[in-house]
Amino acid sequence: MNAAAALPPVIAIDGPSASGKGTVAQRVARALGFHYLDSGALYRLVAFAARQSGAALTDEAALGAIATTLNVRFDGDEIYLNQLVVTDSVRNEEAGKWASQVAVWPAVRAGLLARQKAFRRPPGLVADGRDMGSVVFPDARLKIFLTADAATRAERRYKQLIGKGMGANMAALLQDIRARDERDSQRSAAPLQKTDDAVLLDTTHLSIDAAVEAVLARYKAVI
Numbered sequence: 001m002n003a004a005a006a007l008p009p010v011i012a013i014d015g016p017s018a019s020g021k022g023t024v025a026q027r028v029a030r031a032l033g034f035h036y037l038d039s040g041a042l043y044r045l046v047a048f049a050a051r052q053s054g055a056a057l058t059d060e061a062a063l064g065a066i067a068t069t070l071n072v073r074f075d076g077d078e079i080y081l082n083q084l085v086v087t088d089s090v091r092n093e094e095a096g097k098w099a100s101q102v103a104v105w106p107a108v109r110a111g112l113l114a115r116q117k118a119f120r121r122p123p124g125l126v127a128d129g130r131d132m133g134s135v136v137f138p139d140a141r142l143k144i145f146l147t148a149d150a151a152t153r154a155e156r157r158y159k160q161l162i163g164k165g166m167g168a169n170m171a172a173l174l175q176d177i178r179a180r181d182e183r184d185s186q187r188s189a190a191p192l193q194k195t196d197d198a199v200l201l202d203t204t205h206l207s208i209d210a211a212v213e214a215v216l217a218r219y220k221a222v223i
């Protein structure tokens, strides 16, 4: 058995913002009894911590230091930073926008690497993000590239925000999603892209249930 085969299996689910990958990844993890890594939350936390400390989102050295020393704990749906619940503050649209600004810096990505790899524990891991299959877990057992067209993603995000009782504007959401797609796929450090060995799953006309089933069926086919 080689070293990679001895490590717990990983299912990498990458894709653009609001593609539904977080929900799908969490449900797949639950179905298999696997651990779950929401890597986007780490980038959101770096951005949030930087804003709190007054560091500029362009100060790569300061952001890299924050990424390396981040005192974070995930507990169910809650996210703790320095023992304080910050879930709502890091899950909002603004934090997502800041996250994609700090995510362009190699020092931030390097600072978060070991932390992400540490989520790989028995019996397995489902990891979602932008570079799970390309950089963090290149030896993932299954790689999925989950996407949907931008208008569908904006509509889903709109319904989600309205459902939470938060204000939302369709045109602004669509504009933000397009700007984030552009920034995430055009950056030089770990850009969002489908790798050749990833399975494309377009959920524009697919329900969450169907997407979860599709990922589970693919996984059963490779184990």
Ligand code: C5P
Binding pocket: 017, 018, 039, 040, 041, 043, 044, 096, 099, 100, 101, 103, 128, 129, 130, 131, 132, 180, 184
């Ligand atoms: O997935 P989520 O929307 O929470 O991610 C927020 C931002 O963090 C993304 O727009 C992206 O710029 C960045 N990110 C990243 N690599 C990851 C996960 C997220 O660059 N693996």
